[in-house]
Amino acid sequence: MKISKVRILIFFAFAAVLCGLPLMKVSAQDNPITDQQIQRIKDNCLSTKSTLNQLHASDGLLRVNRGQIYESMSTMLMDGFNHRLSNNKLDNNNLVAITNSYDSTLDVFRSNYKTYEEHLSSAIGIDCLKQPVSFFDALSVASADRTRVHDVIIKLNQYVDQYQAAVSQFEKDYQGSSAGTNN
Amino acid sequence: MTDQTEESTIDNRTFRDKHSFLLFITISILISCFVVFVSMTLYNGSGAAQLDLSRPGYVSVRSQAVTNDGDFKDYPSTGGISKDVINDFISLYTKQAQKVKAVDAFGGSPLDPDGLGIGALPSVTNR
Numbered sequence A: 001m002k003i004s005k006v007r008i009l010i011f012f013a014f015a016a017v018l019c020g021l022p023l024m025k026v027s028a029q030d031n032p033i034t035d036q037q038i039q040r041i042k043d044n045c046l047s048t049k050s051t052l053n054q055l056h057a058s059d060g061l062l063r064v065n066r067g068q069i070y071e072s073m074s075t076m077l078m079d080g081f082n083h084r085l086s087n088n089k090l091d092n093n094n095l096v097a098i099t100n101s102y103d104s105t106l107d108v109f110r111s112n113y114k115t116y117e118e119h120l121s122s123a124i125g126i127d128c129l130k131q132p133v134s135f136f137d138a139l140s141v142a143s144a145d146r147t148r149v150h151d152v153i154i155k156l157n158q159y160v161d162q163y164q165a166a167v168s169q170f171e172k173d174y175q176g177s178s179a180g181t182n183n
Numbered sequence B: 001m002t003d004q005t006e007e008s009t010i011d012n013r014t015f016r017d018k019h020s021f022l023l024f025i026t027i028s029i030l031i032s033c034f035v036v037f038v039s040m041t042l043y044n045g046s047g048a049a050q051l052d053l054s055r056p057g058y059v060s061v062r063s064q065a066v067t068n069d070g071d072f073k074d075y076p077s078t079g080g081i082s083k084d085v086i087n088d089f090i091s092l093y094t095k096q097a098q099k100v101k102a103v104d105a106f107g108g109s110p111l112d113p114d115g116l117g118i119g120a121l122p123s124v125t126n127r
Helices: A005-029 A035-043 A045-087 A093-125 A132-182 B002-011 B020-045 B083-101
Strands: none
Touching: A035 A045, A035 A132, A045 A093, A045 A132, A045 B083, A093 A132, A132 B083
């Protein structure tokens, strides 16, 4: 069981690289903000907190109302039509595939919004007078989370369009096959 | 003789016998704490907390929540398929799709530090 020195050196080098990666990531995230900005955060602390509280409430309402609409698109329309085609033994594979993608994206939306709300809440919870830098960092994270939620919304809208196009295509195919059968 | 027997019975009572009511209350409180912990974990972990507009921060918007969108009809999964049926579905779907896309939800940049008056905010990806 003799391990050569070269192997030990390689092991330590590999371990050092592995340990260093997270540190590099942390240092990349540590973007120092200027003293001027810190002062600005302190000066506008109350108004910023008020704006964030309003945003938190309005986004909560948006999540509930939009979430219902997105949910209904799948459960009340897409699923119903897909099952109807299936019951009539018609090919609905394309529509089912789009519905599945839509449902998966809806799950991502729920998860992303949850993360965003948690981060925004924690940012609101930070005392910007005493911890302006932490407040600023928490706000940056919440902002990035909000962008991610918006990206998912765009994807959902794309799936809504795709489904609409697929139904139109199905209609054309159905008309074609009906005409063929009648002839 | 009877008094002696009674005395020895009293002496032999365990801690549990002496404080049974106190133990009952303590165990009940511990169980309720555990159940509350489990339910709060589920409430926060499942995402239900984010949908709960009865929380204190949502008082101002609570009344604006849509409780019943009558426009959305549950499309029947039974019945035949014809050109008219497909067209009806398309018109129903198009109407709802327009509603979905009418709002640019979570768009814009309300968390932009310049807008909040706290200076330039570098994006996280660039940091």
